[in-house]
Amino acid sequence: MNSISELRVATAVGLRRVTFRTRGSTSGPITRLMSPSDLGQMLKPYVFLDFFELDLHDPRAGFSIHPHSGLATITVITEGDLRFDDATDGTGHIGFGGFEWMRASSGVWHGKELSGGNSRRAKGFQLWIALRPELEHAAVESQYVEAQHVPTTGPAHVILGSYLGVRSPARSPDGITYLLLKLAAGTKWTFVPPTKQTVAWLAVASGRLVGETPAEAGEMVIFEQSEQSVTLEAGSDADAVFVIGAAEPHPYDLHLGDYSVHTSADALAKGEANIERLRRLLVAAGDRRRTGGTIPIFRE
Incomplete structure (x- = not known):
């Protein structure tokens, strides 16, 4: 369980x-962090x-190799x-501004599809998004998008959704906006949420934010819904x-497995049954490791 502190402070005007x-x-x-x-x-569809x-x-x-x-x-x-x-997406590198998108939907096993790049170490965020009923058992999709193919608007890299007329190449559901920023020291930037996207949060990787919304490196901040x-x-x-x-709020209860999130008990049971079926196929497939050491996502 996260260590969470509720802030009981007066709301400043504006x-x-x-x-x-x-x-x-x-x-x-x-x-x-979540x-x-x-x-x-609190933040669904953002859940992890x-x-x-x-x-x-x-x-x-x-x-380790694990399912979703x-x-x-x-x-x-x-x-x-x-x-x-x-085998499908080729070979490349994901650096600052790039991303891996995977819609697990009906079920996958993964965890070794990325390996060490040119740098000795890599820092970043992994986020999970709960899917609505029309997508939670859909076909699996995955994308690797290098930084040069990710559009920007000002200091913001548009990772998911559309922001200020700039759309991400990720095939993500509507109603979600996810941005990565490097804000120059001493400068300001204003985030204007798209219409109906009343859920909002941020997390700082390095440096710090000051002013109206202070936040330190390693900290996650949740905003009131508006x-x-x-x-x-x-x-x-x-x-x-x-x-x-x-994001627009996710109007469904969260039904949780070890690595699964669904909208109902029946949908969870169906997803976990398919994960088990895929596990048996994965074992039968044997060693799938590629020359570079990665193991591709296992799906149908």
Whole structure:
């Protein structure tokens, strides 16, 4: 469970109130800022957020092969880079501004599709998004998008959705906006949420934010639900690198498995049954490791 502190402060006129802050819980190279059983209940469709610092050149590091269903994952890099090597998507590197998008939907097994890149270590965020009924058992999709193919508007890289007329190449559901920013030291930027996207939060990877919404590196901040804009200012000592998300509220209860999030008990049972079926197929498939050391996502 996250260590969460509720802020009981008066709302200044014209400011969007911060309702929660957390620094999460850290285990080794990973800090868990949000899980479906805690802050995910408040921020759905956003249900999970990890901040990581990994050395994937070390074969002992990284994630084990694990399943998902009913959700989508998005991995962005805030420092360094990682390498992908996929039979469908080719080979390349995901650095600052690039991302991996995977809509697990009906079920996948993954965890080794990225390996060490040109940098020794890589830092970034992995986010999960709960899917609506029309997508939670849809066909699986995945994309690796290098930084040069991610559009920007001002300091913002548009990772998911559309912002100020700029659309991400990710095939994500409507009603979700996810941005990665490097805000120059001492400068300000105003986030204007798209219409109806009243859920909003941010998490800082490095540097710090000051002014109306102060936040330190490693901290996640949750805003009250509204369509009000937020003005953010980087501290004068360093650039601030952070992600910010907004979305239309997810109107469904969260039914949780170990690695699955669905909209009903029946949908969860169906997803977990398919994960088990895929596990047996994965075992039968044997060694799928590619020359570069990655293991592609297993799906039908």
